[in-house]
Amino acid sequence: MSLAIVHSRAQVGVEAPPVTVEAHLANGLPALTLVGLPETAVKESKDRVRSAILNSAFDFPNRRITLNLAPADLPKDGGRFDLAIALGILAASGQIPADTLDEYECLGELALSGALRPVQGALPAALAAREAGRTLLVPRANAEEASLASGLKIIAVEHLLQVAGHLSGSQPLEPYQAQGLLRQSLPYPDLAEVQGQLAAKRALLVAAAGSHNLLLSGPPGTGKTLLASRLPGLLPPLEEDEALQVAAIHSVASHTPLQHWPQRPFRTPHHSASGPALVGGGSRPQPGEITLAHKGILFLDELPEFDRKVLEVLREPLESGHIVIARARDRVRFPARFQLVAAMNPCPCGYLGDPSNRCRCTPDQIQRYRAKLSGPLLDRIDLHLTVARESTALQASSQDGETTAQAAAKVAAARQRQLRRQGVANAFLDLPGLRQHCHLQDTDRQWLENACERLGLSLRAAHRVIKVARTLADLEGTDAIARQHLAEALQYRPGTS
Template sequence: MFDQPSPEALALTHTVAFEGLDARRVEVQCAVTSGLPGFAIVGLPDKAVSEARERVKTALQTMAIALPSRRITVNLSPADLPKEGSHFDLPIALALLAALGIVPKERVEAAMSLGEMSLDGRLVPVLGALPTALAAGEDGRSLYCPAGCGAEAAWVGATPVVAATSLAELIAHLTDRAPLEPARPGEVTSDTGPRCLSEVRGQERAKRAMEIAAAGRHHLLMIGSPGSGKSMLAARLPGILPPLSAPEALDTSMIHSLAGLLTEGGISRTRPYRAPHHTASMAAIVGGGRGAKPGEISLAHNGVLFLDEFPEYPRQVLETLRQPIETGDVVVARANAHVTYPCRFLLIAAANPCRCGHLYDANQACNRAPVCGQDYMGKISGPLMDRFDLRLEVPPVAYSDLDLPASGETSAVIAERVAQARTVQAERFASIGADAIVNADAEGALLDQIATPDGAGKEMLLKAADQFHLTARGYHRVLRLARTIADLEGVNTIGTPHIAEAIGYRLIAARDG
C-alpha cells in the first residue's frame, strides 16, 4: 500500500494567467506530504512565480507561522499554460494555509485571488485586478486582493471583493475573527478643465475638420508649416468628444488595468488621448515585448491616437497601422504569445510639408522645392494615406492674430453638436439592427443603406471619383464623411453641399503626391 496524504493536507484555490485581455483560469493546488522537507512550485512558472516560494516562506515566518518539516508541492494547473507575474504570491499562500488547516479550505476553494506579498506579509498591488474580478464574477467566486486593487476590482460589481492590506488581515477575515467589508468602487474621474478650441487663433477650417472627425470618428491628417498649431488643435480634440459610455469605460479600463494606468482604482469617463514620440518602437506602438503587452494603439482604444511628425516614424511602424485602422483590433503574434487587443481609435496625424517645413513659403523654402516635399511625404504609403478621411492644410497664423482675444465657439458648444450627431448615428444603426456605432464603422451594404446621396450629389461624387482617381476605399470614405456632415447639419438626405465638402477634404493628396 502506498502512503496517501490525509485530506487535510490537500487544498486548492483559484487565480488567473493573462493572455492579453483574456484571464485564463488557473487552479492552484497545494499538497503537504511526507518526504524530505522542501517547497516546490511546478506548472510552468516563470522567474517571478518561482521566487514566490521565498516570499511566501519568509512572510509566514515573519508572522510566526511555522512550516512543517514535510514536502510542500504547489501545482499550477493547467501545467502547460505559462504562468507569469508576481500576482501568484497570494493564491499560493492561501492554498498553503488551507492545506495546513490555518484557514478554512472551503472558503479558499470558493474564491479567486491575486496579489504580491512583501517579506513582512503586506499585500502589494498588482496589474490586472479588473479582468480578474470579471473572471471571478463569471465563475461565481469571490475575490481576494490587495487593498490597493480593491477599488479597481470592485467596478465589476458581479462579485464580492475583499481587499486586505496584509496576509494577517486576510487570515483574520477568513477565520471570522475580524471580517472585512467588501471593497467599494473608486471614483469616476474626468478631465474637469479640457483645453478649449476657442483658444486657437484662426484655423477655422481646421476646427471644422476636427468637429467632423469627432462626430463620425474619421481619421484626420493635418499638414502645415512648423508652429501653425497642429499639435495645439489635436490636444483639444478630447474636449469635444462625448464621454465614454459605461461599457466603453469598462472596455478601455481593462486594457489600462493590464498596463498599470488606473490610478487609485478610478475609472475615467474621459476618452484616452495618447501621443507617443516618433522614436517609439513597433512594440511600443502596436504591442509586444515581454508578455505581448498592449501598445499605444490599444491604450488609445475608444479615444484618440495623435502621431506628430508623422513621416518621421519608421516606415515599418507606419505600415503596421493599416490593418488595425480597418479592423479595430490587432493581433500580437510572438513565439511565446498570440494575443488580440481591441484598438478602435481616432487617428490624428500631423506632418510638416517637407523636412525643413517651409515648402509653402517661397521666401524660406530650400532649393530642392517642390521635390523635397514629394520625397518627404512619400514616406507615407498610398494605402496608408488612403485611410485618412480628412486631409487638410493648416496655414501659419499671422502675427497680428496672436494678440487677439480668444474667439470662436468654445469646445463645450462644439461638443454638444458632436454628441447630437453621434446620438443620431447610434439611433439610426439601432433602428436597422446594425452593430455599428458611428459612421466610420459603416461599410458594404450598410453604407449603401445609410449614405446614398441624392441625384445631384451622386453625379458630383462620380465626376470627382473619375477626375481625382479615387480608389474604392476613397469613394466609400467620402460617402461616410458626407453622411457625418449631414448629421451635423441635422438633415437625413445627403446633398451636393455635403458631398462637395467631403471631397474637399481629400484633394490635398493630389498636391502632396
C-alpha cells in the same frame, strides 16, 4: 485535510483567465514541487511564500508539498499567485478553514514579511471575478482600481495575517468601499482659445462627429498641435463598458489604470518610437500606444519623421480595430479602435506655401520628404487639411469663436443619430452598412464616380468620402446625403484643395 483548492486569475493580454491553485500535502521527505507551466517569477514564489508564512507566525508544513497551477497549458508569470499559493498551503495543513475558499478569488504578491504588494492587471481580474460571482481578495493598493467593477464584493488586505483572520472568522473584514479617487476628470482645453482657423475647426468638428481620421498639414506655428489637443473635448463621454475596457488596458500596462477615468485617452508618442512601442510586443506581450489609445485619440506629430516601417504597422489596426501579437507559444489579441490624428509640415524646412516665401527646398527634396508616407496609409485617413498661417492681427483678437461645449453638443447630437441608425460611428461602417445607410441619388452617385475618376481616388477613398458626407449630413440633422455634402467631403481628399 491534505488537499486545498484556491481560485486566482492569470493575465493574458487584457484577459484574466481563471487559474486553480491546488495544494497537496503528502508523507515523504520535505520538498515543494511547483507544476503547471510556471515562469521564473512564479517558480521563485515558493521561497517568498515560505518566508511569508513563517514570518506571519504560521507553521510551514514539514512534508512533501505539491502545488499545481491549472490549467497546465496556460503560461503563468509574475507574483500574482503568491497569496493563493500561501492560502492553499495553510488550508491543506489545517491552519485556516478550507471550506470557505471556494467563495473567493485571490491576487497578490507576498513580501518576505507577509505584507501584500500590488500586482498588474487587477481590473481585468476584478471584472472576471464579478462574472464568476466570487468575492475578490486583493492588496489594498489594488482595491480602488478593482472597485471600478461595480457590483463586485472586494476585501482589501495588507498582510497575510489579515487574510487568515478573515477566512477563519476571528477578525472578519468589511467589504472595501470605493473612494472615487480615479473618477476625477480634468477640464479640456477650450476650442475658443484657437484664433481663426475656421476651416480647421470645421474639419475638427467633422472628425469628432464621425470618428474620422485627420491629417493636418501646414507650416510651423499655425496651430496644428493646438487644434489636435482640442479634439478630445469634442468627443462624447465614454459609456460605462467602454470606460472599463480602457481602464482594463491601462491596468495591464501599469499598476494603476487610466488616471482621471473615465476620460478618453489622448496618446502622443514621440517620432522616435519603435514598432513594438507603437503596436505592442515583448517576450511577454504588452500593449503598445495604439492599444493605450483604444476608444481615444492617437496623435502623431511630425508624421514624416516616424520610421516608415513603424507607420506601416498602423494599416491593419486602422481597418480591423485590433492588433494580434504572435509569439512562439501563443497569440495575444489587443483592442486598438483608436482615432488617428496626425500633423506634418509640407516640406523639410516646413515653409512651403507660406506667405513669407522662406522655403528653399528643391522639388526633389519635397518629393523625398512626402514619399516617407505611403499611399495606402494616407488612403486610410479620411480628412486631409492644409492649415494656413493666420494674420497676426487675427491672432491677437479676443476669444469670440465657438466654444468646446457648443461644438461638443453638435457632435453629441450627430453621434446619437448614427448610433440610433446603425449602432456605430460613421467611420466604422462596413460595406453592407455603407450600402444600407448611405443612400445616394443616381445623379449624385454618377457625379461622385466622375469626380473620383478625375482625382484618381481608390475605391476605399471613395467609400470614405461617402462616410464623411454621411457625417456632414448628420451634423445638419438631415437623413439624405446631398450633393453639397459630397462636394465638401471631396475637399478633404489630397489634391482637391
